Amino acid sequence: SFQIHFRILNAFQQVIAAMETQLSNGPTCNNTSNGPSTISNNCSSPVESGSMEDSKTNLIVNYLPQNMTQEELKSLFGSIGEIESCKLVRDKITGQSLGYGFVNYVDPKDAEKAINTLNGLRLQTKTIKVSYARPSSASIRDANLYVSGLPKTMTQKELEQLFSQYGRIITSRILVDQVTGVSRGVGFIRFDRRIEAEEAIKGLNGQKPPGATEPITVKFANNPSQKTSQALLSQLYQSPNRRYPGPLAQQAQRFRLDNLLNMAYGVKSRFSPMAIDGVTSLAGINIPGHAGTGWCIFVYNLAPDADESILWQMFGPFGAVTNVKVIRDFNTNKCKGFGFVTMTNYDEAAMAIASLNGYRLGDRVLQVSFKTNKTHKA
DNA sequence: TATAATT
Numbered sequence: 001s002f003q004i005h006f007r008i009l010n011a012f013q014q015v016i017a018a019m020e021t022q023l024s025n026g027p028t029c030n031n032t033s034n035g036p037s038t039i040s041n042n043c044s045s046p047v048e049s050g051s052m053e054d055s056k057t058n059l060i061v062n063y064l065p066q067n068m069t070q071e072e073l074k075s076l077f078g079s080i081g082e083i084e085s086c087k088l089v090r091d092k093i094t095g096q097s098l099g100y101g102f103v104n105y106v107d108p109k110d111a112e113k114a115i116n117t118l119n120g121l122r123l124q125t126k127t128i129k130v131s132y133a134r135p136s137s138a139s140i141r142d143a144n145l146y147v148s149g150l151p152k153t154m155t156q157k158e159l160e161q162l163f164s165q166y167g168r169i170i171t172s173r174i175l176v177d178q179v180t181g182v183s184r185g186v187g188f189i190r191f192d193r194r195i196e197a198e199e200a201i202k203g204l205n206g207q208k209p210p211g212a213t214e215p216i217t218v219k220f221a222n223n224p225s226q227k228t229s230q231a232l233l234s235q236l237y238q239s240p241n242r243r244y245p246g247p248l249a250q251q252a253q254r255f256r257l258d259n260l261l262n263m264a265y266g267v268k269s270r271f272s273p274m275a276i277d278g279v280t281s282l283a284g285i286n287i288p289g290h291a292g293t294g295w296c297i298f299v300y301n302l303a304p305d306a307d308e309s310i311l312w313q314m315f316g317p318f319g320a321v322t323n324v325k326v327i328r329d330f331n332t333n334k335c336k337g338f339g340f341v342t343m344t345n346y347d348e349a350a351m352a353i354a355s356l357n358g359y360r361l362g363d364r365v366l367q368v369s370f371k372t373n374k375t376h377k378a
Numbered sequence: 379t380a381t382a383a384t385t
Contacts, residue, residue: 062383087385099382129383136384148379173381186379222380 053135056108057084059115060133062100064088065124067320070101077103080117081110102133143170143191145200146221150174150185151212162209163189167196188221252317252355294322295349296371297341299356301364302326304334314356315341319348340371 061073070088077083088101105111111132119130134140150159160172174187191197197220205218299311311324323342326335343349349370357368 060384064382066382089383089385097382100384102385133384140384144381144383146380170383175380184379188381190383217379223382
């Protein structure tokens with residue numbers, strides 16, 4: 001296990017080295033790659049205008065993939081240098097990642113190296129942004145504005161020009177139709193400080209931008225983590241338990257980081273569908289009928305008292321789990337010995353199967369496989 | 379007319 005870990009780390013170091021070479025001409029930045037429905041400037045020059053009092057070791061990392069864990073964040077940034085502390089910011093109630101975190105290095109040079117190396121790194125559908133964190137203070141919080149009623153022709157640059165008279169803009173974004181790419185007339189402006197945002201509301205709310213026929217609405221943006229109680233309950237029920245202890249979770253974590261890096265650099269995954277022995281033909285495998293269905297996994301030899309939580313705990317560490325079900329006897333309500341788990345991503349499902357098939361749960365040895373269409377095999 | 383940016 002140590003050898004496997006070392007091999008992955010070693011591979012990662014090589015990838016980082018290759019990436020540094022690649023980035024020596026300046027990091028590439030795809031402004032639309034942080035989600036198909038937005039235009040954003042989220043990777044604009046992170047190294048800028050730091051005052052002498054600002055920390056040179058503490059970084060804020062934005063636009064992290066939703067399913068990235070704190071441990072993966074630490075693994076990724078720990079490859080640059082020694083980390084003093086690392087924190088993934090989570091919703092206080094649901095524990096869900098809020099998509100950003102902090103990494104504090106011991107050595108300022110490592111922090112700088114992390115910015116140069118990892119800013120703009122693509123992980124899954126996200127392009128992460130790595131920049132110096134400013135000292136936390138009330139004056140920089142709640143500085144995000146929601147703007148609606150924008151002319152459909154207004155560009156992100158024009159939006160920034162309109163708002164820049166009120167202060168330093170950290171990010172701007174115009175939401176666009178996913179299919180046509182046409183502006184939906186709404187967007188966000190994040191200022192450096194709250195007072196700048198307040199002044200922009202006073203100056204621009206209800207005003208017509210140059211050349212526009214309709215006035216725009218400018219107000220403070222809702223906090224995305226503040227959802228309805230129903231949404232929170234739903235998330236609580238849906239969220240897999242990430243604290244399943246033991247070697248399985250560690251194996252899952254190594255795989256997940258490996259997988260993130262494979263996706264980031266376009267490296268062909270060792271776990272890609274074509275590489276899975278025995279199921280290459282896909283014969284007998286339940287192929288998702290439509291997008292979003294995911295991969296259905298059959299779990300056999302569960303104990304009579306097994307419940308859904310054990311499936312969340314076992315499969316959650318391997319990646320995105322969308323559904324679990326324990327099959328019960330109608331009369332006794334006891335588990336009939338099997339259940340199903342649906343996972344979004346093939347690679348994560350394949351790794352979960354490879355790791356959990358033959359796993360001893362209590363006094364039972366589990367059989368875990370992709371769900372087949374056959375009734376049963378002897 | 380709603381994105382996961384200050385622990």
